[in-house]
Amino acid sequence: MDVLIERACGLDVHKKSITACIVTPEGKEIKTFRTHTVFLLDLIDWIKQHRCTHVALESTGVFWKPIVNLLEAEEIQFLVVNAQHIKAVPGRKTDVIDAEWICNLLRHGLLKPSYIPDRNQRELRELVRYRRSLIQERSREHNRVQKVLEGANIKLAAVVSDIMGVSSRDMMDAMIEGEEDPEKLAAFARRTLKKKKEELELALRGNMSAHQRIMLRTMLTHIDFLNEQLVELDMEVAKRLDPFQQDIERLDTIPGIARRTAEQILAEVGTDIGARFPSAAHLCSWVGLVPGQNESAGKRKSSKTRKGNKYLRSALIEVAHSVCRSDNYLALSTDASQPEKADTERPWRSPTPS
CATH class of the missing domain: 3.30.420.60 (eRF1 domain 2)
Structure with a gap:
């Protein structure tokens, strides 16, 4: 050669x-x-x-x-x-x-280089990826708080939609201070939650021990700290993406994509997408959302998607799940493209030998 x-x-x-x-x-x-x-x-x-x-x-x-x-x-x-x-x-x-x-x-020119963005985009990637890690850690802490409440036989999540809301947080702060009266705890309800006061009194009738109060205080303190760090990261990311506000606003118009997801897309892919990816199919393949091809003798066999960019892939999968559960044109087009099959259209399979 x-x-x-x-x-x-x-x-x-x-x-x-x-x-x-x-x-x-x-x-x-x-x-x-x-x-x-x-x-x-x-x-x-x-x-x-x-x-x-x-x-x-x-x-x-x-x-x-x-x-x-x-x-x-x-x-x-x-x-x-x-x-x-x-x-x-x-x-x-x-x-x-x-x-x-x-x-x-x-x-001999036999190497295909990976996509390595410039230094500014690499720094933006690190910030956005770390922010995502903190969001995931905060979600884990929310789950731990729910486990502590369930362990104390407090069914707050059965009444409120968000246990980290303002009313719920005031109730948990009172529990940490030693308050056990369900009526006094339910009095912290605000706005529409006041209509569920009787249900709240039943849900807040539990038995929280000393070690559970310590755990709950530590978890809530950690959540507050994570919220502060996320605010700082949001400000830094917004500062770096300030020249590309138009791109973020256009992405934000797509159902399921909010500002944070739009920022993550720009951080992972970059702003000059046309120079890097010739078509949308190339971009989907790079992300790892396109299944492979495994065909032999006219038969298509099972094939998996490649690993791709795991950060952008997980974000887009979350977007797809939210779109499917909402009322918009993308969800309707997805349902229309997958019609239900009648029993006569299902492939016949031979019975399993006994």
Whole structure:
């Protein structure tokens, strides 16, 4: 095969060490570096000394990020490649052989780079992904609060729609302070919840012990802290996405997509979608929402979707679930595209042998 890149470098990246292989017209050289910043700078200087124009490395966990940050600063072209695409031929395997294999694939133009956005979008991604993690943690704390209340035989969730609402929060704060009278607790109800005062008195008649009060106080304090952190992250994300308000507003018009989901879509995909994805089908495939193809002898077999971008995938799945349960044109079109089959249309199956 023809050599397309004369001066190339392949990196086999690990947590504590990096094995690098450089191939140039003068020959081949292999070195091992540690992953501290001081040694990474030595690696960059070594690559520049050999005038390498391209560097390829596996997308192993988060270990590729420090290297990419330095290569980007030096304006050296890099390729972060899916590890499944560059598996060597089965046989002997060492870090040196892996680095040589990556370098050879790079020189012959056989590597397909992964989508690595620019630094600003990478920073936005980290903020949005961390915000999503905090939201998930807050949801877990809500579930823990519900378990504590059930353990105390308090059926507050059977009456109110949101146990973290203003009225419910006032009731739980009173419980933490030692209040046990159901009538006094039900008096914290506000607005339309006042109509359910009798039901509330029955639901609030329980037996909360001392250790449950401690747990409830700790959980509510943690929830308050998470809410404060989420406000800070919301402000930072909104500041970074301020130039793209028009894109966010357009996404917000789609049923099921609110502002936070729109921000996550822009953070994961970017604003210049047309340059990265030729069509909507390419974008869906990259996210991992398109099933694979497994057909043989005219028969279609079971096929799974690829992993794709798990953050954007989970967000879009949540959007799809909310759309299906609401009254809008997308939900109606989904129902119309899946008509119910009559019994005569179901495929016949032979009975199971006894």
